Amino acid sequence: xxxxxxxxxxxxxxxxxxTDWDGSRLHLTFRTTQNGEDLIQQLQxxxxxxxxxxxxxxxxxxxxxxxGNSATYSYGSDYKDIRPFKLFTDAYDLALILVHHTxxxxxxxxxxxxxxxxxxxxxxxxxxxxxxxxxxxxxxxCIGRDLPMQHYExxxxxxxxxxxxxxxxxxxxxxxxxPLLDMIDxxxxxxxxxxxxxxxxxxxxxxxxxxxxxNTLTRKLNSLTSRLEKEKGIIYRYSRSxxxxxxxxxxxxxx
Numbered sequence: 001x002x003x004x005x006x007x008x009x010x011x012x013x014x015x016x017x018x019t020d021w022d023g024s025r026l027h028l029t030f031r032t033t034q035n036g037e038d039l040i041q042q043l044q045x046x047x048x049x050x051x052x053x054x055x056x057x058x059x060x061x062x063x064x065x066x067x068g069n070s071a072t073y074s075y076g077s078d079y080k081d082i083r084p085f086k087l088f089t090d091a092y093d094l095a096l097i098l099v100h101h102t103x104x105x106x107x108x109x110x111x112x113x114x115x116x117x118x119x120x121x122x123x124x125x126x127x128x129x130x131x132x133x134x135x136x137x138x139x140x141x142c143i144g145r146d147l148p149m150q151h152y153e154x155x156x157x158x159x160x161x162x163x164x165x166x167x168x169x170x171x172x173x174x175x176x177x178x179p180l181l182d183m184i185d186x187x188x189x190x191x192x193x194x195x196x197x198x199x200x201x202x203x204x205x206x207x208x209x210x211x212x213x214x215n216t217l218t219r220k221l222n223s224l225t226s227r228l229e230k231e232k233g234i235i236y237r238y239s240r241s242x243x244x245x246x247x248x249x250x251x252x253x254x255x
Contacts, residue, residue, distance in 0.1 A: 001063045005030055015161045025052070036066030040084050047092050059099040061121075078120030086124055098125075102132065111141040111151075167230065178227065180220060183207065184249065185232045193248040221247065 008028060016023075027050065034042050047053050058064050065081040082098070089096045100121070102114040111130045115121060122128050127144030131154075142150040151169040156162075180203075187202045196214035203210050203217075212220060221228075221236055228234050229252075237248045 001031060002059055003030065011161050014159065035064050036081070037084060039064055040088050043088060044092075047094070053092075053094055055095045055097070057097045057099065061098040061100040064098065073117055075118040075120040075123075078118045079124045080120075082121055082124035086126065089126075097129075102130065111139075112143060170226070178224060179207070181224065181228060181232055183210075184228065184234060188234055188249045188251055191248070191250050193246055195245060196247060199247055218245075218247070 005028070012023065027046075032039065032042065043056060046056075061081075085096055085098060101116045103116045105114060111132065112122060112128060114130055114132065115128065122143070127142065127147065130141040132139055132141070138154045138156060140152045140154055142152075153166040153169070155164045155166055157164060183203050183206050186206060187199070192199075196218045200210070200212070200214050200217055218238065222238065225236050228236050228249075233252050235250045235252055237250075239246045239248070
């Protein structure tokens, strides 16, 4: 409801080109005068005519919700507006995506706090996705009733209008830039081993004002082990004996 048929046609042409896909199972509606329960009735009528329907996407929630432009929203009203769509998807066993806007305020602790409105929106839905830009990168954050929070780095191809998965993350903490990873990536060629003091001296040649001490550097590395392997292709091991403590890094090939 925020796009035109010409723009959609142009994007579909770029996505599918000269393939055999004919679009016969894709139905587009660019405007409606219905919202709230009236829109639910319109969707029910559509599914009755097209019982093979598996996915409905509405862009945007703002134009589809009860009350229109003059409404004031609270947790209760947000929950009440989403609830009928949730009941509709349960009744007809299909997926429905309501596209909504973010408030443009980054939140490294919980990206879902960027959703414009109250927690009532997610509270009534089965799950949510937040697609956002952070510097030059694009991330998709996902959460569901029975699923842990998931995070993916994506790349958007301007030519084909398709998204490519770059990597997945276990937590939002992994999305925060960590300069230490880049410095170790610079220091390690194939293998490197030595004490924490040796490593600190190598780091300080790159960054003289590096703030950590050898003992805190070791603790920091322990918390970054999985990120170091996933992002830089470097395996980190720490061994300790009565005589010495050794840090060892081994670079592996990453597909």
